[in-house]
Amino acid sequence: MSRYFSDKYKKLVPYVPGEQPKDRRYIKLNTNESPFPPSPLAQEMARRAADGLNLYSDPRCRDLVKAAAEHFGIDKDEILFTNGSDEILNFAFMAFCDADHPAVFPDITYGFYPVFADINSVPYETVPLNDDFTIDVEAFIGVDRTVFIANPNAPTGLALPLADIERIVASNPGNVVVIDEAYVDFGGESAVELIHKYDNLLVTQTFSKSRSMAGARLGFGIGCKELISDLNAVKYSINPYNVNSVTAAAGIGSFKDDEYFKSCCKAVSDTREWTADSLRALGFTVLDSKANFVFASSPEIGGKELYSRLRERGVLVRHFDAPRIREYNRITIGSPEQMRALIGTIKTILEDIR
Ligand code: PMP
Numbered sequence: 001m002s003r004y005f006s007d008k009y010k011k012l013v014p015y016v017p018g019e020q021p022k023d024r025r026y027i028k029l030n031t032n033e034s035p036f037p038p039s040p041l042a043q044e045m046a047r048r049a050a051d052g053l054n055l056y057s058d059p060r061c062r063d064l065v066k067a068a069a070e071h072f073g074i075d076k077d078e079i080l081f082t083n084g085s086d087e088i089l090n091f092a093f094m095a096f097c098d099a100d101h102p103a104v105f106p107d108i109t110y111g112f113y114p115v116f117a118d119i120n121s122v123p124y125e126t127v128p129l130n131d132d133f134t135i136d137v138e139a140f141i142g143v144d145r146t147v148f149i150a151n152p153n154a155p156t157g158l159a160l161p162l163a164d165i166e167r168i169v170a171s172n173p174g175n176v177v178v179i180d181e182a183y184v185d186f187g188g189e190s191a192v193e194l195i196h197k198y199d200n201l202l203v204t205q206t207f208s209k210s211r212s213m214a215g216a217r218l219g220f221g222i223g224c225k226e227l228i229s230d231l232n233a234v235k236y237s238i239n240p241y242n243v244n245s246v247t248a249a250a251g252i253g254s255f256k257d258d259e260y261f262k263s264c265c266k267a268v269s270d271t272r273e274w275t276a277d278s279l280r281a282l283g284f285t286v287l288d289s290k291a292n293f294v295f296a297s298s299p300e301i302g303g304k305e306l307y308s309r310l311r312e313r314g315v316l317v318r319h320f321d322a323p324r325i326r327e328y329n330r331i332t333i334g335s336p337e338q339m340r341a342l343i344g345t346i347k348t349i350l351e352d353i354r
Contacts, residue, residue: 065079106129
């Protein structure tokens with residue numbers, strides 16, 4: 001740390017992204033990326049947009065917004081695109097939280113929420129997950145704070161029914177409720193349809209998982225036009241050109257290639273069920289995931305030990321050294337071949353220790 005670093009950031013504990021190692025080729029199942037390339041149309045549109053990189057991108061992302069509005073059946077002023085959904089989540093902490101509107105989220109959830117709260121000096125509380133790792137819905141009813149809920153949740157993969165989300169939104173009219181749907185396309189129920197009924201609901205989604213575009217950095221928020229206008233005030237005060245033109249063009253291609261999108265989501269969901277069944281057959285406890293990962297623990301080997309042994313054998317998964325979840329690993333759903341290799345490697349590891 002330099003002696004110039006502002007006091008306000010000295011205690012900051014930054015988010016730790018999953019490893020992106022380059023030392024060897026891994027079967028990479030640690031950061032919930034898609035095993036598939038982006039849609040061919042998305043790639044083609046990105047290539048064409050590269051010709052125009054001498055110009056600034058459109059700060060209003062008009063063509064992308066038009067494609068999205070058609071896709072979701074919403075108005076153009078009900079959506080805002082950002083540099084990954086991390087950016088819209090940060091904007092939401094900036095726009096809708098303060099000492100009078102502190103944040104609240106589950107204790108086990110996306111690890112970036114407390115970091116966004118801290119960097120924006122937002123006070124926050126966490127609500128413990130139930131013993132079965134489900135979200136304690138009742139604790140969020142009328143909680144009178146700005147709510148952040150990932151649905152499906154990470155790293156558990158468990159989803160709440162839309163009716164529970166609606167109860168939380170309806171019971172907190174004095175605060176914004178942010179539903180982070182990064183993983184919704186793999187089997188969850190989206191709350192987007194509720195934005196016309198509730199002016200305090202912001203739904204965020206990403207192109208990083210189901211649309212195979214993690215490297216492009218594209219996310220968005222959907223809410224009533226007043227919420228989107230507030231978020232735009234924040235965006236235009238930080239970086240009007242937050243979405244680059246190559247990424248915006250790829251995003252349009254992705255929306256227009258709906259069949260490709262649907263077939264990728266189905267392939268991942270099918271492979272997830274095969275993986276969960278295979279792990280259960282090996283004695284694992286596997287939560288009922290609706291995301292593109294499974295959260296699993298074995299009675300025979302500790303979470304960290306399994307993570308390390310898989311890593312030695314060239315398979316990367318994500319281990320969180322945190323209370324209640326350290327016996328688990330979060331395993332991204334890759335291609336069927338990658339998952340067969342994972343299961344084969346786990347069998348060898350279990351045989352070695354038996
Ligand atoms: N929300 C959740 C729950 C996530 O797991 C992630 C991925 N790390 C994100 C949001 C952000 O993803 P991105 O910025 O790539 O859209």
